[in-house]
Amino acid sequence: MIRLLSALALMLTLAAPAAALERFSFPSIDGGTIDSADWSGRPVLVVNTASRCAFTDQYAALQDLYDRYRDSGLVVLAVPSNDFRQELGSEAEVKEFCEMTFGLDLPMTTITSVRGDEAHPFYRWLAETEGFAPSWNFNKVLIDGTGRVAGTWGSTQRPLSSEITSRIEALLPKS
Secondary structure, three states: OHHHHHHHHHHHHHHOOOOOOOOOEEEEOOOOEEEHHHHOOOOEEEEEEOOOOOOOOHHHHHHHHHHHHHHHOOEEEEEEOOOOOOOOOOHHHHHHHHHHHHOOOOOEEOOOOOOHHHOOHHHHHHHHHHOOOOOOOOOEEEEOOOOOEEEEEOOOOOOOOHHHHHHHHHHOOOO
């Protein structure tokens, strides 16, 4: 009987839906605020970024991903962070670097902490509910249209990989 109850408890735990995204806002690098409420019904790929990292070339792929799927509803949010000591000194420098080097026009936050006690509330929520915290720059988190985490990937997973694009495509409205 105890085994049966334990198995039932495990099944209920595994079947429980993931925690839905709380409402968060980020200061925008362009001024104003980026509010997660604006993402309702849309998939969002959130990526912690840095301008002086071996993975910085992924900015180009993030822009390509955004260009490919934005008209279908995808949001790609870049979150510059200096947690790994590889970001430029100011938001103005980051913005200029990204625009001039990669032609970025995707949404971007100000320089934001993504780890530890100083982490932005979004990243604290992610660590608490999913056990996921960026281990380096260019970690990726896909949020579905209902605010649930649909995937997480480390730095080495390229933004245009089939693993990421297939998950995004599954979340986009069928036309």
